[in-house]
Amino acid sequence: MSNSPSDSTDLFSGSGGGSPFDVATLLFTARRLFWLPLVLAPLAAIGGFVFAKTSTPEYRALAEIRLESRSMTPAASLSGPTADGAMSPEDQNTIIRTFVNPIMAREVVKKLKLGERPYFNGKAHPSEDDLVAFIMANTKANIVVGTRLLQVAVDYPDPYVAMELANAMAEAGMKYDRDQRSLALRENVQYLEDEVKKLEANLVGSETRLNDYTRTLGSISIDQDVNIAADKLKDLNMRSTEARAKRLQLESSYREIQAYRENSDALLGIESIRSAPGVASLISKINDLKGNLAKLLKRYREANPFVIQARTELAEVEKTLRQQALDVAKGIEADLAAARRNEEGIAAEKAEQEGKVIKVKEESIQSNVLRRQIDADRLAYEAALKRLNEELSQTRSQLVMMQMSGPAGPGYMVSMSTSKTVGVAGLGGLFLGLGLIALVAQLDKTIKTVESAESALGVSVLSAVPRYGPASDNPGLPFRDYPVMMDRCCAAAEAFRTLRVAAEPPVGIEENAVILLVGAAGNEGTSFCAANLAVALGQSGQRTLLVDADLRRSSLEERIFDSVGQYGLSDYLTGRVSFPNIIRSTPGENVDVVTAGTPHAHPAELLSKEAFATFLEEARLLYDRVVFDSAPVTVVSxxxxxxxxxxxxxxxxxxxxxxxxxxxxxxxxxxxxxxxVTGTVLNNVSPAFPIKLGHQDLPEEVFSNQGKFEFPVHCPSCNRTYDSPDDFIHQTGPPGPEWSSNVSGWSEQSERIVRRCNCNTLIVLPPVMRRDNSSAGAKRREAFAELMSTLEKSGLSRDAARTSLLLTLKMGRSEMNGEAHRENSEASQQRRKLYDEVLERLVAGRMSRAVAETKLLHAIRIWQNAP
Structure with a gap:
């Protein structure tokens, strides 16, 4: 069964997976640990003051070096310069990180003979390695932003020694730079000279191999042979194409001629024959003759000699045309055979030429490879030679060279003044305390607000009980000092009155409700809450029984009666005593208590007996409300x-x-x-702000019974006057736990309202005429005293006699009358049983049964009529 969403596993999340940062928890922690930063800040300030006074002052000397930019000649690189006079951030960082190194520090130690200076680094006879480490630890190099100035800073307790060290480090750095540049120059030149010789040998070798290959082929120019062979092959391809086209045309004409071999007229219809030169001229001549004949026919008749001559000439020409067509057909066949022979010859010549071209190209492959190698070797040789010439022409080969810009002067103090040290240390302690408060607030996962409790558990908070002095913290606080008993006007008492209303029985249960207050792991304040709730219920006029069911660690008996081991719940459950013998009266109005009783070895088994249900039935018959204090459920069952x-x-x-x-x-x-679970009670709440009670927050005991108290009230010390209950409550404070020792008698104390004046004097607001001094009151006291005396004569102790008699009178005050002994209900039977037990005790005290019954009924009736 789950009552709420699962908790978040995040360390920095709120309860129940709520807000990742709980402001309420932070404020509570800050309120609880406010002293932490207030303590840490002065302690840190004191530590800073001691440090400032005991530490040796430090002086700093600065030497400035100018970084000059030159035309760049990259060392041992054949790709050429990539920048011109530029100094990149990488170059700057390299200078900063490599400027201070053990080599330069060792040179400074030797140059200044620091080993001969005792206590230079705090040691009487420091070694060279110690001095080098000391110099490196106290020397810093940095490039001024936006400039080419390199600052060398050296810290030392003596300003002049700091100046000496700064200048020595700057000079050592510049010397180191010169040595490095000179070494780089020599290495670069040597590398480039070796590279030039190697590339020159490669170039000579490549050219020799090409000459040897050319001599082997017997050709001066391989490329020219390739071009000639390629041009000839191209010409043969063109001729082959033309021969093939001619052959195809002749084959087409030949196929048509074969179909009309002897038909001259049909042969004339073939285009290749018609286009032949002899045939074409004859056709043209025939056309001219036909035109001339047509003209003659228009002029002459058929028998005219001119017409006959023209026809004869036309017939001869046509005959010649037909013969010519046959001759042309025979000539086409001969041309086709010649075209085929020509095409075959060209194809053979083309194949031969293609072989020659392939052979020449194969021979040119190796030649081209050798030529490209020569070109590559020549380029590399020329580049290396150029780089060598550049290196030899440069007097300084590095991008940056160093020159002293400003020698260091006497050092200036860099350690903070005493006031600054104290201030910084104090602020550090303050922020440390605040950080610890925030850390504790984040790590604290306990419930602190009504909202977090309801969100985490899924049930309503019935009441939030604020912290009331030591009442919620001190586990041994006496019952008389509880807020509902001691100060009915305080916020804690009002919280229990709120709980009294919220803990009303569920719908359907009209009376005699049983209220259980339980905790999780112990020390939650269940006994405190149970006792105050019982008193609040009693003050509302409900007969209330407070039961201590925590048989392992009982506390109510000691708090209320300042005793231990008296008969109680465990004794009733084991059958040692009856119910009336475990009822004990308290100073609280309408409140009785059943203590835990004699310790038992097996309390869990004892509480599970049927006798517990019987106890509960008897209690519900006699009381309106039964309030149980209990053991924590996660610890015991x-x-x-x-x-x-x-x-x-x-x-x-x-x-x-x-x-x-x-x-x-x-x-x-x-x-x-x-x-x-009906609901929860958030106990011992630490209010974020002081709780001020308005008129609506004042206890009902004051405003509902104003006639019960006499106003105005005067302070006996400062003589201040309080004209009304409102002034009295608002202008006074809680009395504190020590007030109970100044008054006599619990019964009197429970009837009073006590507050503390601004002058720190206790003011007791007693009820007006609380004691009934009338004749009826005197008769009640006289009847009660007579019955008490008789019960004591029967063998009962005074406390037992008083408890039994009060229980009988309280039971009959609102429920018994003269006809009660004739009722047949279970409640009536229980009341009759108690009545009979007291009656038998009166008879045992040497009082006749009739007189005892008369006096007891008379006491019950006059007790009913009591105010």
């Missing part, structure tokens, strides 16, 4: 044995102590036993 018999379950959470995990575990255990 005692409470789980009887929790299902209670109508209202109030789960007590302790502010700043109970965690959601503990509460959920307890809820699960109760749920397994079929118990549903």
């Amino acid at each position: 005692d409470t789980l044995r009887f929790a299902h018999l209670c109508q209202t379950i109030c789960f007590v959470l302790r502010f700043g102590k109970t965690t959601p995990a503990e509460a959920k575990r307890a809820f699960e255990l109760l749920a397994r036993g079929g118990v549903k």
Whole structure:
């Protein structure tokens, strides 16, 4: 069973997976640990002051070096310069990181003979390595932003020694730079000379191999041979194409001629024959003759000699044309054979030429490879030769060279003044304290607000009880000092009156509700809450029985009666005593108590007996409300044995102590036993701001019974006057726990309202005419004293006699009358049983039965009529 969403596992998340940062928790932690930064800040300031006074002052000397930019000649690179006079951030960082190194520090140690200076680094006879480490630790190099100035800073307790060290380090750095540049120059030149020789040998070798290959082929120019062969092959390709086209044309004409071999007229219809020169001229001549004949026919008749001559000439020409067509057909066949022979010859010549071209190209491949190698070797040789010439022409080969810009002067103080040191240390301590408060607030997962409790557990908070002096913290606080008893006007007392209303029995249960207050792991304040709730219920006029069901660590008996080991619940459950013998009266109005009783070896088994249900039945018959204080459910199983018999379950959470995990575990255990929690009580709440009671917040005891108190009230010390209850409550404060020792008698104390004046004097507001001094009151006291005396004669102790008689009178005050002994209900039988036990005790005290019954009934009746 789960009552709320699962908790977040994030360390920095709120309870129940809520806000990742709980402001309320932070404020509470800050309020609780406000002293932490207030303590750490002065301590840190004192430490800073001591440090400033005891530490040796430090002086800093600065030497400035100018970084000059030159035309760049990259060292040992054949790719050429990539920048011209530029100094990149990488170059600057390299200079800064390499400027201070052990080599330069060792040179400074030797140059200044620091080994001969005792206590230079705090040691009488430091070694060279110690001095080198000391110089490196106290020397810093940095390039001024936006400039080419390199600052060398040296810290030392003596300003002149700091100046000497700074200048020495600057000079050592510049010397180191010159040595490095000179070494780089020599290495670069040597490298380039070796590279030039190697590339020159490669170039000579490549050219020799090409000459040898050309001599082997017997050709001066391989490329020219390739071009000639390629041009000839191209010409043969063109001729082959023309021959093939001619052959195809002749083959087409030949196929047509074969179809009309002897038909001259049909042969003339073939285009290749018609286009032949002899045939074409004859056709043209025939056309001319036909035209001439047509003209003659228009002029002459057929028999005209001119016409006959023209026809004869036309016939001869046509005959010649037909013969010519046959001759042309025979000539085409001969041309086709010649075209085929020509095409075959060209094809053979083309194949031969293609072989020659392939051979020449194969021979040119190796030649081209050798030529490209020569070109590559020549380029590399020329580049290396150029770089060598550049290196030899440069007097300085590095991008940056160093020159002293400003020698260091006497050092200036860099250690903070005493005031600054104290201020910084104090602020550091303050922020450390604030950080610790924030860390504690984040790590604290306990329940501190009503919202977080309801979100984590899924049930309503019935009341939030604010912290009341030591009442919520001190586990041994006497009962008389509880807020509902001591100060009915305080916020804690009002919280319990709120709980009294919220803990009313569920709908359907009209009377005699049983209220159980239970905690998770102990020390939540269940006894404190149970006792105050019982008193609040009694003050409302309800007969209330407070039962201490924590048989392992009982506390109510010691708090209320300042005693231990008297008969109580455990004795009743084991059958040692009857119910009336364990009822004990308290200073609280309408409140009786049943203590835990004699310790028992097996309390869980004892609480699970049927005798507990019998006890509960007897209690509900005699009291309007039964309030149980119980053991924590996650520690022992005692409470789980009887929790299902209670109508209202109030789960007590302790502010700043109970965690959601503990509460959920307890809820699960109760749920397994079929118990549903009615609501929670958030106890010992630390208010973020002082609680001020308005008119609506004042206890009902003051405003509903104003006639019960006499105003105005005067302070006996400062003589200040309080004209009304409103002035009295608003202008006074809680009395504090020590007030109870200044008044006599619990019964008197419970009837008073006590407040503390601004002059720190206690003001007791007694009720007006609280004691009934009338004749009826005197008769009640006389009847009670007579019955008490008779019960003591029967063998009862005074406390036992008083308890039995008060129980009988309280029972009959609102319910018994003269006809009560004739009722047949279970409640009537229980009341009759108590009545009979007291009656038998009176008879045992040497009072006749008739007189005893008369006096007892008379006492009950006059007790009913008491104000």
